[in-house]
Amino acid sequence: MTINIGVIGTGAIGREHIRRCSQVLQNSRVVALNDINRSNCEQVINELGLDAQIYDNAHDLINDTAVQAILVTSWGPTHEEFVLACIKAGKPVFCEKPLAVTAQGCLNIVEAEINAGKKLVQVGFMRPYDSGYRALKEVITRGDIGEPLMLHCAHRNPSVGDAYTTDMAITDTLIHELDVLRWLLNDDYVSAQVIFPRKTRNASSHLRDPQIVLLETTRGTRIDVEIFVNCDYGYDIQCEVVGELGIARLPEPVSVQTRSAAKLSTAILTDWKKRFIDAYDVELQDFIDNVASGEMTGPSAWDGYAAAVAADACVAAQNSGEILPVKMPPKPAFYA
Numbered sequence: 001m002t003i004n005i006g007v008i009g010t011g012a013i014g015r016e017h018i019r020r021c022s023q024v025l026q027n028s029r030v031v032a033l034n035d036i037n038r039s040n041c042e043q044v045i046n047e048l049g050l051d052a053q054i055y056d057n058a059h060d061l062i063n064d065t066a067v068q069a070i071l072v073t074s075w076g077p078t079h080e081e082f083v084l085a086c087i088k089a090g091k092p093v094f095c096e097k098p099l100a101v102t103a104q105g106c107l108n109i110v111e112a113e114i115n116a117g118k119k120l121v122q123v124g125f126m127r128p129y130d131s132g133y134r135a136l137k138e139v140i141t142r143g144d145i146g147e148p149l150m151l152h153c154a155h156r157n158p159s160v161g162d163a164y165t166t167d168m169a170i171t172d173t174l175i176h177e178l179d180v181l182r183w184l185l186n187d188d189y190v191s192a193q194v195i196f197p198r199k200t201r202n203a204s205s206h207l208r209d210p211q212i213v214l215l216e217t218t219r220g221t222r223i224d225v226e227i228f229v230n231c232d233y234g235y236d237i238q239c240e241v242v243g244e245l246g247i248a249r250l251p252e253p254v255s256v257q258t259r260s261a262a263k264l265s266t267a268i269l270t271d272w273k274k275r276f277i278d279a280y281d282v283e284l285q286d287f288i289d290n291v292a293s294g295e296m297t298g299p300s301a302w303d304g305y306a307a308a309v310a311a312d313a314c315v316a317a318q319n320s321g322e323i324l325p326v327k328m329p330p331k332p333a334f335y336a
């Protein structure tokens with residue numbers, strides 16, 4: 001069964017997902033596109049040789065009976081409106097992170113989905129689909145390193161544009177760790193603090209970069225995440241878990257070691273698209289398979305909400321400088 005997909009937002013990740021749905025994955029076909037900038041749709045149709053209709057209005061795309069599932073890959077602040085419209089239309093929707101830019105926005109989606117009585121939403125948290133994170137989780141779950149006590153993580157981007165603001169380090173960047181570390185530890189956060197080290201000269205005047213986020217979980221595991229989005233040297237994701245009996249580290253991406261010019265070296269990636277290319281393929285294939293089977297099993301609207309609750313606390317902690325509580329309501333049975 002081939003699923004007819006409509007895509008809202010044909011920018012960087014929209015194009016990547018359109019390419020994989022059209023050329024890499026099984027049982028999917030992109031039939032409809034929408035973007036506030038129509039020429040972005042025209043460009044992607046030409047580049048990929050797609051047979052897809054362009055809609056000037058995203059809601060018309062959602063409500064077209066030919067469209068069976070929707071990918072929302074527009075800017076974060078537009079996600080809530082489009083996801084709610086998909087739920088209203090009874091259509092499965094894959095929404096890129098963040099599910100909504102505030103916890104309240106995510107909660108509105110959670111409530112709409114519960115009222116609809118059917119899981120329809122998958123959030124674009126791809127790291128739980130990454131083979132490295134999966135291997136790390138297996139080691140922790142098997143008990144090889146005992147109970148996890150501390151995590152040392154880093155999320156480094158080589159550079160960001162001028163539109164990137166200090167709070168986006170949380171809502172756009174740390175949001176990946178907020179999701180994947182809950183999944184990795186099977187635990188929730190109880191407190192958050194943000195510390196600002198000396199600022200890099202590579203950051204724009206309005207941006208505080210780097211930042212260190214300190215989190216505590218319900219079981220008392222302590223997590224530090226360095227967010228450094230103008231690190232200059234590469235796209236680098238690190239995660240080290242210190243347990244009672246040993247240490248487990250997220251594997252590095254495959255890279256050939258060379259000995260040359262009196263140096264022993266391996267290359268570091270510079271582009272997020274390449275770092276998680278396989279994980280994006282697996283997450284979207286999972287979405288398509290779930291649309292076909294009628295049962296959504298990927299990162300849920302509740303996962304999107306949980307990450308946003310922690311993100312709200314981190315943004316408040318950026319401003320107050322204090323250790324703030326993360327108040328996570330109990331998970332509804334609907335998401336058990």
Ligand SMILES: NC(=O)c1ccc[n+]([C@@H]2O[C@H](COP(=O)([O-])OP(=O)(O)OC[C@H]3O[C@@H](n4cnc5c(N)ncnc54)[C@H](O)[C@@H]3O)[C@@H](O)[C@H]2O)c1
Nearest residue numbers: 009010011012013035036037073074075076078096097098
């Ligand atoms: N999972 C990941 O690793 C990952 C990676 C990159 C981006 N993202 C997320 O994907 C989303 C898009 O990011 P991007 O880097 O592709 O941004 P982008 O700016 O390259 O593309 C966004 C596109 O959305 C369009 N758009 C904006 N408002 C719209 C509206 N109201 N209706 C229709 N189209 C609209 C823009 O014209 C643009 O073409 C963001 O939420 C971002 O956080 C996730």
Ligand SMILES: O[C@H]1[C@H](O)[C@@H](O)[C@H](O)[C@@H](O)[C@H]1O
Nearest residue numbers: 155156157172173176229272
């Ligand atoms: O939207 C991107 C994307 O989510 C990347 O995975 C992350 O590393 C960047 O910081 C963020 O801006």
